[in-house]
Amino acid sequence: IELRKDSAIKKLFEDVHYADIAEVLDEVDFDEAIYIIKLLDSEKTSEILTELDEDTRLRILDNLSAKEIAEEISEMDTDDAADIIGELSAERQRNVINALEDIEHAADIKELLSYKDNTAGALMAKELVKVYETWTVAGCLRRIRGQAKEVSRVHSIYVVDKKERLVGRLSLKDLIVAKNDQKIADIYISSVDAVNVNEDDEEVAKIMSKYDLEAIPVVDDNNVLLGRITIDDIVDVLKEEADRDYQLAAGLTQDVDSDDSILDLTKARLPWLILALFGGFISVSILGGFGDAMSKFPELFFFTPLIAAMAGNVGVQSSAIIVQGLANDSLRGSLFKRLLKETILSLFNGLILSVLLMSAGMLILGFNFNVGLTVAISLISVIILASLIGTFVPIILDKKNIDPALATGPFITTSNDILGILIYFLIAKLILGF
């Protein structure tokens, strides 16, 4: 690259897939990336841009004029175009859209930008193959040859009535198998799944994967066909959802990766740690409040980390099962039955663990029976309570439309720690009477 052998570079990248070029550009120096982008033709660079990391892309776009960006955009499908323009400032958005030569394309992109984030509208593309029910197969094939050039992949052909309302679908296969003089109205399949433009994108993902759909049409409240969502967009939604759940569970407030700056990483990590520190303080105060017991039963204090850790682990297990159940829509039966089952389960697990604990504590570490009993009873109580909280909280969060995955994160672990320690010492006070 340093020697600036333009033609050699051009040739080098000619046969390389755009996703691979994007990977290279994410890694090379920034100036080199700009240089390569300007060198390649816009058909290729537009595809590369959609594949780049958001950070790299934004920096590259900052170095291009509105007209240059518009050139790239004009090569993109409307959904990718809207995503990328959406990342720009409001003023640049206007400039880029005004610089677009194809007025229809610009209008489509503007429409897509108007839908709220995380809705079917924000996810869909305007490119689709649409036929009117009154057409014949032959006429249809002729028109499709025209429309299909704009659409990168033909999944389904959507059939609409005169008022542009979705009435059915056709596959290319059906069309090829049909006779030329048949009417579309006679051969289309009238059962067609569609989603409303305001539907949540995770809901769309659920519907598409439940019914194994490769594309789904998007309609407005009057059933007018507006666009379509393809399964590759859904793969991205599913990935983002899984990543977000995982991050919430791990105590990260925002999407970070390890190559982000220390400041960004701190922003994502520190808030949860401060929360945990605050929780830690509460447990320090609780322990301090029971400090008088220390002279009589020092062993009690040795077990606090164990009790706290068990409460945390059990709570996370219970929550994770519920969170996954909610994500897969597989939770059935009443909340009461579920809590009852969780109680029996944790009583059972708690008994086994307590027996292990008492035998080990008394035989190996040589604690007296009353202390052993106290720890054992506390352990069972704490396990039951933590599992009930772990079951209850994600269900409540979900009902309040908050992401239930929050319940597997540090917030619940910290609360369980505190509650576990409090219960432990209250039980100890009851049994040992200090």
Next chain:
Amino acid sequence: IELRKDSAIKKLFEDVHYADIAEVLDEVDFDEAIYIIKLLDSEKTSEILTELDEDTRLRILDNLSAKEIAEEISEMDTDDAADIIGELSAERQRNVINALEDIEHAADIKELLSYKDNTAGALMAKELVKVYETWTVAGCLRRIRGQAKEVSRVHSIYVVDKKERLVGRLSLKDLIVAKNDQKIADIYISSVDAVNVNEDDEEVAKIMSKYDLEAIPVVDDNNVLLGRITIDDIVDVLKEEADRDYQLAAGLTQDVDSDDSILDLTKARLPWLILALFGGFISVSILGGFGDAMSKFPELFFFTPLIAAMAGNVGVQSSAIIVQGLANDSLRGSLFKRLLKETILSLFNGLILSVLLMSAGMLILGFNFNVGLTVAISLISVIILASLIGTFVPIILDKKNIDPALATGPFITTSNDILGILIYFLIAKLILGF
């Protein structure tokens, strides 16, 4: 259902999507499910069977004869058929395959069963549309009309040479746009992504989502076309992968959902809890070892849960970032640089948290300066160490081909707890000199 109005039930289910029927069957009584399955025709029930929960499906299949299962299987695509037969015992597998009337279908299923789990071979279907490069467009269209009836969705048409080796691909769209007398050899696209039959399925998912492919052909070592994988299979792989990571992080040893039996749930949960209990014992012993300090510095013991919790939280945060980086192939740069960055980051976070801790501890709780300093220095050290372990362990696990998501689970949290407490008391001993 109780009145057994067969025709009414039949009619009721006629227009219902098979995925919805499967949901109903998962919920109703088992006898009713069997009854409904036997009532509906095999075209519909075969689709329902593929959508059922594994548990429900196995119980239903137990109640069907090998011949009845074979009837269902004969309506399925080879990949679904192989998945379902694979769940049966070896003897029943043979019986069902022998009962299949279509010998070719049976041979395809047998072939698919022979591939190892989690490989491209186990994921692929044998149904595909294949043309020879020597054919003409017209002949091709004729043949495709025949082949396509077997294939539920035509993604790509694969072009092979005389020796069945994959040489390129064609889309239905290309074929429709082409003239009838053109040769396939003149119009096919020779650049075609393919995966080896022994490739790991998560790798296939990465490739397909990186290159936005909707289907990918599967070849053997001689590039002979064996089958194809479609993106809906990949959606399942991605979901399973995300679920497994989440479960590992939450401390569940196997795929459970909340409707499983208490025994199954215990099997998934108890092993990790015993591990955590064992870890808890070690921390009890450590604390016991430093028990003499209790009379002089009782406050030290109040802080153990706080130190342990912070170690756990920081470790999980660091691991989660690395695990996601590994999953997205976005980790770049040397391990040393990464550890250095993590050290600076946690030093920075640790300092902020320690200042908060010291001021709160001394001002609000009124601890003396030396104890405050001890806790603060311990906190910084523990945060740095936990984040280094959190960064290091998943990278090492990944290099040893163990799922790095294990590192965000109870195993690491427990180790970090123990290490955190040990370091804390060692530093306390150094500073306070007990």
